[in-house]
Amino acid sequence: MQDQKYILALDQGTTSSRALLVNASGEIIGMAQKEFKQIFPQTGWVEHDPLEILDSQLMVLEKVVRQAGIAPEQIAGLGITNQRETTVIWNKHTGKPIYNALVWQDTRTTDICEALIEKGLEAYVKKTTGLVIDAYFSGTKILWLLDHIPGAREQAEAGELLFGTIDSWLLWHLTDRQVHATDMTNASRTLLYDINQLCWDEYLLETLNIPAAILPQVHPSVHPFGHFKLQGHTIPITGIAGDQQAALFGQACFKKGMAKNTYGTGCFMLMNTGKKPQFSTNGLLTTIAYGVDGKVTYALEGSVFVAGAAIQWLRDGLELIQSAEETHALAASLPEDNPVYVVPAFAGLGAPYWDMYARGAIFGLTRDTGKAHLAKATLESLAYQTKDILMAMSEDSGIKPKKLRVDGGACANDYLMQFQAHILNIVVERPKVVESTAMGAAYMAGIGCGLWQFSDIKDNQPLDRSFLPGYDKERRKKLYKKWKNAIKRTKKWEKD
Ligand SMILES: Nc1ncnc2c1ncn2[C@@H]1O[C@H](COP(=O)(O)OP(=O)(O)O)[C@@H](O)[C@H]1O
Numbered sequence: 001m002q003d004q005k006y007i008l009a010l011d012q013g014t015t016s017s018r019a020l021l022v023n024a025s026g027e028i029i030g031m032a033q034k035e036f037k038q039i040f041p042q043t044g045w046v047e048h049d050p051l052e053i054l055d056s057q058l059m060v061l062e063k064v065v066r067q068a069g070i071a072p073e074q075i076a077g078l079g080i081t082n083q084r085e086t087t088v089i090w091n092k093h094t095g096k097p098i099y100n101a102l103v104w105q106d107t108r109t110t111d112i113c114e115a116l117i118e119k120g121l122e123a124y125v126k127k128t129t130g131l132v133i134d135a136y137f138s139g140t141k142i143l144w145l146l147d148h149i150p151g152a153r154e155q156a157e158a159g160e161l162l163f164g165t166i167d168s169w170l171l172w173h174l175t176d177r178q179v180h181a182t183d184m185t186n187a188s189r190t191l192l193y194d195i196n197q198l199c200w201d202e203y204l205l206e207t208l209n210i211p212a213a214i215l216p217q218v219h220p221s222v223h224p225f226g227h228f229k230l231q232g233h234t235i236p237i238t239g240i241a242g243d244q245q246a247a248l249f250g251q252a253c254f255k256k257g258m259a260k261n262t263y264g265t266g267c268f269m270l271m272n273t274g275k276k277p278q279f280s281t282n283g284l285l286t287t288i289a290y291g292v293d294g295k296v297t298y299a300l301e302g303s304v305f306v307a308g309a310a311i312q313w314l315r316d317g318l319e320l321i322q323s324a325e326e327t328h329a330l331a332a333s334l335p336e337d338n339p340v341y342v343v344p345a346f347a348g349l350g351a352p353y354w355d356m357y358a359r360g361a362i363f364g365l366t367r368d369t370g371k372a373h374l375a376k377a378t379l380e381s382l383a384y385q386t387k388d389i390l391m392a393m394s395e396d397s398g399i400k401p402k403k404l405r406v407d408g409g410a411c412a413n414d415y416l417m418q419f420q421a422h423i424l425n426i427v428v429e430r431p432k433v434v435e436s437t438a439m440g441a442a443y444m445a446g447i448g449c450g451l452w453q454f455s456d457i458k459d460n461q462p463l464d465r466s467f468l469p470g471y472d473k474e475r476r477k478k479l480y481k482k483w484k485n486a487i488k489r490t491k492k493w494e495k496d
C-alpha cells in the first residue's frame with residue numbers, strides 16, 4: 001500500500017504534544033502523545049520550556065510514523081495546530097529561547113495591561129484587533145520579555161531575536177531555521193494584528209514599543225509554509241491554525257452561525273460569523289476563524305481560562321483524585337443538586353467577564369461536604385462557564401442554538417456533558433472523533449497539498465452520543481442564579 005497517502009497533523013496543546021496520522025479518507029490511523037512540564041515559578045506565572053515542547057513534538061511525530069509503519073514519502077502534507085497566545089522569543093543565531101515560553105494563562109503582565117487601559121486604548125484595540133486588553137494575549141508578554149530579560153531589547157532592535165507563538169517556534173525548527181512565519185488565526189491573538197486590514201498594526205507596535213523586526217510573516221491558514229525533512233524525505237507544511245480555530249474547522253463549522261465548544265485545559269466556544277468581523281457587545285472576542293482559498297472567515301469567541309485545568313488541580317494540586325475520569329463517578333454518586341460551587345478563576349476570569357483580578361473560590365461548604373461535592377462542583381463549573389458564554393453569544397448573534405457540538409479531552413466526561421445539556425436546556429452532541437483540533441489541522445494541510453478540496457470536507461461526522469436536557473425552568477434558574485452570585489463574589493478579589 002505504498003501508494004496510500006497520509007496527512008500528518010501536529011497538535012501542540014497546553015498540556016501535551018500530539019501527532020496524528022490521517023489517511024486519504026479522513027480517518028485517524030495513528031496517534032502518539034506526550035505530556036510535558038507545567039512550570040509555575042510564582043503566583044500567577046505559568047511557563048513552558050520551548051525546547052521541551054519542541055522535543056516532545058518531534059518525539060511523537062517520529063513515533064506515530066514508526067508505529068504506523070508507513071514510509072515518509074507517503075506523507076503528502078503536514079499541518080500544525082497549537083495552543084494560542086503562548087509567547088516565545090528566541091535568538092536566530094543560536095536557535096535558543098531567551099526565556100521560557102510565557103503561557104496564555106500567565107497573568108504577570110496585568111500591570112502593563114492596566115497602564116494600557118488607563119491610556120484609553122481599549123476602543124482602539126477592540127476595533128483593530130477584535131480583542132480586549134488582557135494579560136491573556138501575546139502583546140504584553142512580548143513587552144515583558146523584552147524589558148525583563150537582560151540585553152533582550154538591544155538584541156531585538158539589532159534584529160537578532162525572533163518572536164513567535166508556538167506554531168512559529170515549531171515551524172522555524174521544522175524548516176531547519178529557514179521560515180519565520182505564522183498564520184492569520186494565530187496572529188489575530190497577539191493584540192498587535194489588524195484583523196480588518198490583515199497586517200501588523202503600526203500604532204500598537206509603537207505604543208507597546210515592540211520592534212517590527214521580531215515579528216513573523218503572516219499567511220493564510222492554508223499556505224505553502226515550508227518543508228520538513230523526515231529521514232531524507234521532504235514533506236510540505238501546508239496548514240497552520242490556532243487550536244480553537246482548527247477545532248471549528250475540524251467540526252466543519254463552515255456556515256455562518258455554526259459553533260463548537262472545546263473542553264481542554266480551558267474551554268473555548270467559537271461561532272462562525274462569516275466574511276465580515278462582528279464585534280461583540282457582550283464580552284466576546286472577534287477573531288479570524290480561517291483563511292482558505294483566498295478568503296478570510298471570522299468568528300466570535302468566548303474564552304474560558306480554566307476548564308480541564310480545574311480537574312488537573314483536583315488531581316495534582318489537592319490530590320483528591322488519581323485520574324480525571326474518577327470525577328464522573330464521584331459526581332454521579334450525589335443524585336441531589338449540588339449546594340457547593342467552585343469558581344475556578346485561577347488565572348482571573350476570561351469571557352464574558354474579563355477580570356484579571358478575580359481569583360478562585362469555593363462556596364456553600366457545610367460540615368457534610370466531601371470530595372464528591374468538590375469534584376461535582378468543579379465539573380459543573382465548566383458547564384456554568386459555558387452557559388455564560390452561550391448566553392453572550394446568543395445576545396450578540398441573535399441566534400439561539402438548538403444543540404451544542406463539543407470536543408476536547410474533558411468532553412469524555414458523561415456527567416459533565418449531561419449536566420451541560422440540563423443547564424443549557426439544549427442537546428449536547430458528542431462526535432465519535434473528538435480530535436477535532438488535529439482534524440482541523442489535517443484538513444487544512446490536506447487542502448494545502450492538494451490531497452483534498454475545501455468542498456470535500458463535509459459536515460457529516462458520526463455522533464458518539466447526544467445528551468438531552470431534562471431540568472425544568474425553575475430548577476435551571478435556581479442553580480444558575482447561585483453561580484452568578486458566586487461569580488460576583490470572586491470579582492476584583494486581588495485588587496480590593
Ligand atoms: N474524563 C475526564 N473528565 C474531566 N476532565 C478530563 C477528562 N479527561 C481529560 N480531562 C481534562 O481535559 C484536559 C485535557 O484535554 P486536551 O483536549 O488534551 O487539552 P489541551 O489541548 O488543553 O492540552 C485536561 O485538563 C484534563 O484534566
Ligand SMILES: O=P(O)(O)OC[C@H](O)CO
Pocket residue numbers: 012013014015082083084085104242243244264265266303
Ligand atoms: O491547549 P488548549 O487546547 O487548552 O487551547 C489553549 C488555547 O488555544 C488558548 O487560547
